[in-house]
């Protein structure tokens with residue numbers, strides 16, 4: 036559906052060339068929610084603006100359903116862009132127009148009949164839950180309501196793809212959740228493919244199927260949300276994960292505890308989440324596991340559990356317990372202790 040191939044975007048600045056996006060490949064399947072996460076300056080905004088050619092890549096190509104947008108004429112591009120809706124952190128509403136007009140005006144500009152405009156405005160304001168605010172002005176709405184208007188405006192052109200440029204970054208956590216729920220609903224019920232950029236791991240956690248991690252304009256990790264949350268390979272991904280769940284203890288703390296045996300992170304995913312494996316290990320092997328920290332992360336497509344446990348016992352017994360965990364599908368990583 037969306038295929039970015041070797042996308043590079045350079046800007047000429049007074050102090051030289053800035054390579055905001057550096058040879059990025061990214062594939063988004065139809066119906067998927069794909070999140071791009073990175074710190075400020077990683078190149079997220081530039082990348083997402085390359086998808087609908089708001090920013091023309093310096094090199095590489097952007098394919099939507101197999102059509103290379105970089106090769107289209109201006110009029111062909113305008114038409115193809117109707118397949119791609121976009122929402123922004125700052126909502127981009129017309130301040131002097133009502134909610135109704137904010138959705139209706141772009142439709143009128145596209146030449147839809149009065150009746151079709153009315154039908155679509157009504158339909159999409161209902162989907163976003165704002166039928167009773169049609170005559171309000173943006174200044175009379177909360178941030179979450181403003182984003183709902185922007186979403187209705189994007190949906191009213193019946194796009195196949197929705198690009199979300201930090202759509203929840205200006206919102207409080209509760210409103211963020213309600214907008215993320217709305218994006219999930221749009222994806223599930225209207226089948227709209229969503230490509231979003233964010234610097235918040237909870238956005239990735241709650242709604243994304245696939246994830247790309249960016250740093251300095253480059254992809255440093257890419258894969259399913261489940262894989263990234265269970266086996267984050269790059270230190271930037273690990274840092275993002277640490278913002279939402281305590282996955283480890285500081286080395287100084289492990290040292291301070293001066294524990295015998297092994298301090299181990301056990302990551303449970305899939306079937307292993309449902310079994311009392313720690314109790315079984317204690318019963319089968321001569322070890323005494325003591326839980327130091329634990330948390331469960333609910334993802335769109337599954338649940339991941341992280342337990343940092345001190346497995347106390349003789350080295351040979353600790354090793355047997357670790358092998359047992361691994362054989363049961365638990366990802367084990369020894370963080371410290373004497374049986375390292």
Ligand SMILES: Nc1ncnc2c1ncn2[C@@H]1O[C@H](COP(=O)(O)OP(=O)(O)OP(=O)(O)O)[C@@H](O)[C@H]1O
Pocket residue numbers: 046047048053054055073074075076077078079080081082234
């Ligand atoms: N029009 C421009 N001219 C010059 N440099 C630019 C331009 N747009 C972006 N950059 C530079 O490209 C790099 C990536 O910027 P970009 O805004 O894409 O990152 P980002 O990950 O979206 O950051 P943020 O989350 O802070 O918006 C930065 O170093 C930025 O200064």
